Amino acid sequence: MREVARAWDRFWFAPVSTATLALIRVAIGLLSLAWGLSLIRDVLTFLASDGIEPDQPRYSAVVGPWHTWGLLGFFGGKPLILALLVGLIVASVALTVGFLTRIAALVVFLALLSLQRRNPFVFNSGDALLRDLAFYLTLAPSGAAYSLDRWRGAKQAFWEAPARAVWPLRLLQVQFTIVYLAAVWGKVRGINWNDGTAVSYTLRIQDYVRFPVPSFISNSLFISNVLTIGTVGLELALAILVWNRKLRPWVLLLGVSLHLGIEYSLRVGFYSLAILAAYLAFVPPERVSEWGLLLRGRLQRSRLAPLRRLAAASG
Numbered sequence: 001m002r003e004v005a006r007a008w009d010r011f012w013f014a015p016v017s018t019a020t021l022a023l024i025r026v027a028i029g030l031l032s033l034a035w036g037l038s039l040i041r042d043v044l045t046f047l048a049s050d051g052i053e054p055d056q057p058r059y060s061a062v063v064g065p066w067h068t069w070g071l072l073g074f075f076g077g078k079p080l081i082l083a084l085l086v087g088l089i090v091a092s093v094a095l096t097v098g099f100l101t102r103i104a105a106l107v108v109f110l111a112l113l114s115l116q117r118r119n120p121f122v123f124n125s126g127d128a129l130l131r132d133l134a135f136y137l138t139l140a141p142s143g144a145a146y147s148l149d150r151w152r153g154a155k156q157a158f159w160e161a162p163a164r165a166v167w168p169l170r171l172l173q174v175q176f177t178i179v180y181l182a183a184v185w186g187k188v189r190g191i192n193w194n195d196g197t198a199v200s201y202t203l204r205i206q207d208y209v210r211f212p213v214p215s216f217i218s219n220s221l222f223i224s225n226v227l228t229i230g231t232v233g234l235e236l237a238l239a240i241l242v243w244n245r246k247l248r249p250w251v252l253l254l255g256v257s258l259h260l261g262i263e264y265s266l267r268v269g270f271y272s273l274a275i276l277a278a279y280l281a282f283v284p285p286e287r288v289s290e291w292g293l294l295l296r297g298r299l300q301r302s303r304l305a306p307l308r309r310l311a312a313a314s315g
Helices: 002-013 019-039 043-047 078-097 101-118 125-139 148-153 167-188 198-203 221-241 248-265 271-282 285-314
Strands: 015-017 163-165
Touching (some): 002 167
């Protein structure tokens, strides 16, 4: 029992470098910024009371009875909608650079939550995943490394990533597993994923297709069976085998290939980018620290280059 308790303690509370959390922070900040900018043109059409959904849903088969909370559910009006969108954009920039990081993450989370739940029918699971990842950053010390917060507090140690308890990163990794288990569970309860035709149907829905795939793929029952069953099997493998250190790089590589293929062929909004941001939770902190040192070296060389040219010219 003591060994189990020690293993549990190491899994959740062992100190690790915050470099990986910083990388995730930048990714989520940039994605939230892109999300907010993409909504500018249609925000009032989608969310205002004189738009396509006059009132925030209180219950539906899509959102369920407990998924209705949001600031716009209590206070309506275009000024608040626009204020939330502007706040999201500003806070996303702050989150990316790590300025008042926890506050920025909280603003991003609340803005995403409120805007998405005002009209959940125009968003998808990728938007919800982005919101969930932002929530985890409100708990995580993601501004402890490579951030303006770090620069203000310890300028001389900016390129060092201090160690903190690993549990916020573990929560992100557990969320990764939950996403794929939920995806598998949703698929196996249906019909088309079980009979192997789901991929074929999807690739022939023109509203979803971004770049067309060859017709022999979408019209072949055998290829559709392979891709459909293979997708379910890969998602199950990602949920489970990602915890095996030897197999982790291989299943993650296959997962990245899967989502790049989806991003190429289908219009799925921010889903592929959001789930790929979650993949970053498994990047080793020492690898991110190596990237940081390489970046520091390049920045130093770029600053010294004019002086070297001047010295060469004068010599």
